[in-house]
Amino acid sequence: MGYKPTIGLEIHAELKTRTKMFCDSKNDPDEPKPNVNICPICMAHPGTLPVINKEAVKHVLRVGTAIGGKLADFTEFDRKNYFYPDLPKGYQVSQYKYPLVSGGSIANVATDRVHLEEDTGRSAHNVGEYSLVDFNRAGIPLMELVTKPVIKTAQQAVFFAKELQLLLRYIGASDANMEKGEMRVEANVSVSQYQELGTKVEVKNLNSFKSVDRAIAYEIKRQSELLDKGEKIVQETRGWDENKGKTFSQRIKEESHDYRYFPDPDLPKLYISEIPEFSEENLKKELPELPWSRRERYKKEFEITDEDIEMYVQNKKFGNLFENITKELLPDKKLIKLASNYIASDLRNLIGDDVGTFADKTASFAKLMRMIQGGEISSRGAKDILAVMVSRGGEPEIIAKEMNLVQKSDEGELNGIIEKIITDNPQVVSDFKAGKEKSLQFLIGQGMKETKGAANPSILKKLFLESLSKS
Numbered sequence: 001m002g003y004k005p006t007i008g009l010e011i012h013a014e015l016k017t018r019t020k021m022f023c024d025s026k027n028d029p030d031e032p033k034p035n036v037n038i039c040p041i042c043m044a045h046p047g048t049l050p051v052i053n054k055e056a057v058k059h060v061l062r063v064g065t066a067i068g069g070k071l072a073d074f075t076e077f078d079r080k081n082y083f084y085p086d087l088p089k090g091y092q093v094s095q096y097k098y099p100l101v102s103g104g105s106i107a108n109v110a111t112d113r114v115h116l117e118e119d120t121g122r123s124a125h126n127v128g129e130y131s132l133v134d135f136n137r138a139g140i141p142l143m144e145l146v147t148k149p150v151i152k153t154a155q156q157a158v159f160f161a162k163e164l165q166l167l168l169r170y171i172g173a174s175d176a177n178m179e180k181g182e183m184r185v186e187a188n189v190s191v192s193q194y195q196e197l198g199t200k201v202e203v204k205n206l207n208s209f210k211s212v213d214r215a216i217a218y219e220i221k222r223q224s225e226l227l228d229k230g231e232k233i234v235q236e237t238r239g240w241d242e243n244k245g246k247t248f249s250q251r252i253k254e255e256s257h258d259y260r261y262f263p264d265p266d267l268p269k270l271y272i273s274e275i276p277e278f279s280e281e282n283l284k285k286e287l288p289e290l291p292w293s294r295r296e297r298y299k300k301e302f303e304i305t306d307e308d309i310e311m312y313v314q315n316k317k318f319g320n321l322f323e324n325i326t327k328e329l330l331p332d333k334k335l336i337k338l339a340s341n342y343i344a345s346d347l348r349n350l351i352g353d354d355v356g357t358f359a360d361k362t363a364s365f366a367k368l369m370r371m372i373q374g375g376e377i378s379s380r381g382a383k384d385i386l387a388v389m390v391s392r393g394g395e396p397e398i399i400a401k402e403m404n405l406v407q408k409s410d411e412g413e414l415n416g417i418i419e420k421i422i423t424d425n426p427q428v429v430s431d432f433k434a435g436k437e438k439s440l441q442f443l444i445g446q447g448m449k450e451t452k453g454a455a456n457p458s459i460l461k462k463l464f465l466e467s468l469s470k471s
Contacts, residue, residue, distance in 0.1 A: 003191040003227060005220045006198065007157050008112075008149035010186040011164060012142050013174040014119060015059045020139040021118040022050030022093065022267075027140050029182060034134035042139035044089040049266050052077075056141035057270070058278065059173040060100045060116050063143065065283040066167055066290055067111060069104030077116075077267045081260045086121035086133050093118050094144075096261040100272075107163045107292075109156070110148040117142050143174070149188065149197060154216035158209050161185055166291040166314070178208050185212050189219040191227065198223070199233035203247055205240045215240040219247055294319065302326065303333055304340040311344050317355040318348065321362070328366035339369045346383055350390045361389060368396040375456050381405035407456040411463060414447070414455060418463050421446045432468060440464060 017027050023041035031037055041048045064071050078096040094117035101114035121138040125131045145164065151157050165183060168174040176183035185206040190198035203219055206212045223233050238247040272278050289297075291313050298309045312319035322343055329335045347365075351358055358365075368385060371377050377385065377400055385399045400406045421443055422429055432439035440461070447460040 003193055003198075003220075003224045005152060006149050006190050006192065007151035007154075007216060008188040008200075009145075009147045009151065009157055009160065010188070010202075011145045011161060012119075012184045012186075013145075013164075013168055013176050014137075014182045015056050015141040015143055015174050016172060017053055017055045017059070017141055019053060021053050021056055021116070021141040023139060025139065029137065029140065029180060031136050034132070035136060037136045038138070042088070043135060050093070050264075052267060052270070053141055056116060057100065058283075059141070059171075060114055060143050061272070061278055062171050062283055062287065063145070063167065063173060064101030064104060064114055065280060066171060066287055067101075067104035067106050067114075069101040069111065069114065071272060071278075071280055071283075072098060072100050072102070073273050074098060074269065074271055075100050076269045077264045078261045079264050080117075082258075084120070085131065086123045086135075086138065088121065088135060088138055092120065093264055093267070094261075096256070106167065107156075107160050109160045110150055112146045112148050114143060114145045117144060149190075149200075154213045154220070157187060157216055158213050161212060162209060163291065170288055170291055170316070181207065187212065187216050187219070189216055189223070190233070191220055191223045193227070199235050201233065201235065201247075202237045203240055204237060204250070211240055211242055214242075214245060215247060218245065222247065302336050302340070304337055308340045308344045311348075315353075317353070318343065321355050321358065324359070324362045325365055328363055329369065335369055335373055338373060339365070342369070342382070342386065346386055347390075350387060358390065361393070364389060364395055371396055371400065375407060375458060376400070377405050377407055378457065381407070404452070404454060407454060407459075411459065414451075414459060414463055415467075417447060417450050417455075418460070418467050421450065422464075422467060429468065440468075 014029060019025060020027050020037075020042055023039050025039045025042050026037040028037055041050055061071055063069075075095065075098045077093050079091040080094045080096070081091045083090055095115035099113040099115035102112075104111045104114070119137050119140040119142040121133050121135040123131055123133050147160065151160065161183075165176045165178075168176045168183070174182060178184070187203045187206065188200050189203060190200045192198035201219060201223065203215050206215055219238070226233060234249075234252070236252050237250045239250050240247055276282065295309055295313050298304060298312060299306075312322050322340065325339055325343065326336050329339060342365075347358070365386075368377075368382060368389070372379065372382050377396075381400065381403075384403060385396050385405060388394060388399045388403070389396065425443065425446070428439045428442055432443070443464050444457055444460050447455055447464070448457060
């Protein structure tokens with residue numbers, strides 16, 4: 001029996017700020033030593049008072065502006081009450097009724113809200129013996145984005161999460177590395193045979209895009225099979241076991257009233273409109289070109305392949321390098337397409353992610369592209385020249401001469417070689433005249449061999465055709 005899946009995502013991202021959300025302890029997710037970046041405030045010692053991190057608030061407002069959300073005028077922080085060893089206060093400071101951002105959309109998926117809270121510590125368990133808690137992460141600014149329950153497939157969910165990760169990186173709000181826990185995805189999945197939503201199951205522990213894809217697909221299948229048997233879906237929180245490829249029950253899903261939210265009495269209410277730098281106009285001015293806008297512009301202005309565009313959007317360093325090279329080649333779009341082919345394949349293979357080492361060679365690279373287009377060097381020769389430019393530098397014209405890669409285009413010089421090849425290969429000439437087109441390629445190959453690869457193959461083809469038509 002067919003069922004309609006409905007998926008909503010809750011995505012947490014640690015924000016890039018100098019200090020934690022409510023204190024002056026360092027925000028350093030890479031600190032290897034436990035319990036170094038802590039203080040009486042983030043450890044909830046009696047008598048301490050928190051102070052709101054202004055930069056963290058601004059990061060969330062910039063996200064809201066980028067996705068077309070409504071920025072709150074009034075907002076406040078709430079205490080979300082629950083007990084867990086890695087939560088030093090016995091509650092988490094979050095936002096409940098008045099989030100910083102409402103609405104908006106990414107990748108045609110409507111978002112419900114974006115709010116700000118503090119992260120918890122990390123627990124390490126030695127099963128059967130003891131558990132340890134590292135509070136370095138406790139109190140780090142944490143953005144939570146919640147989508148509307150409008151996602152229909154696991155693939156759509158993954159694409160949304162990837163686009164959000166890109167956005168966070170573009171605006172400098174978060175590095176959002178999932179493998180480091182800087183971005184965490186939770187999926188609310190339900191299936192139903194009818195128009196109304198089914199029973200929601202929350203799936204946690206999704207620490208990679210692959211896990212998001214597999215866990216949602218598994219949960220849709222699991223719930224559908226239960227309904228086929230006439231069984232009920234239990235509203236619960238489930239974890240994801242990557243090795244087994246299955247979800248597993250963790251606990252019955254809490255409702256909002258279970259957390260006993262109430263406004264934090266130690267933190268002031270915020271009236272965003274009273275803070276000039278938080279105005280939507282100023283926030284828009286500060287935003288860089290967004291990934292989806294860059295995608296559209298590359299397609300419209302340069303007409304390069306979707307694969308190349310995606311590489312430049314995903315890897316901003318290569319995108320910026322491509323843009324600097326296009327400035328040397330405009331307005332020739334054919335030359336820009338040629339350059340993109342070499343950047344996305346040959347150059348990337350040569351320099352990896354070390355784009356900075358090639359930043360001062362954009363003018364030389366543009367010369368190399370013009371040499372290819374002008375027939376001065378072959379595509380094979382261009383690859384060899386580019387390898388030398390990367391390894392030791394130098395101008396492509398000089399390297400081409402040093403390596404004897406400049407193509408011979410002098411028709412007078414090549415005519416003698418062509419006549420000799422035609423004389424030495426009478427059977428091949430007869431085959432060509434009998435309609436065997438491959439024979440021409442053999443003759444051109446002989447010409448390249450005779451000139452040690454220095455001849456321009458286009459000129460060779462032209463001269464062979466002229467000579468064969470006369471004989």
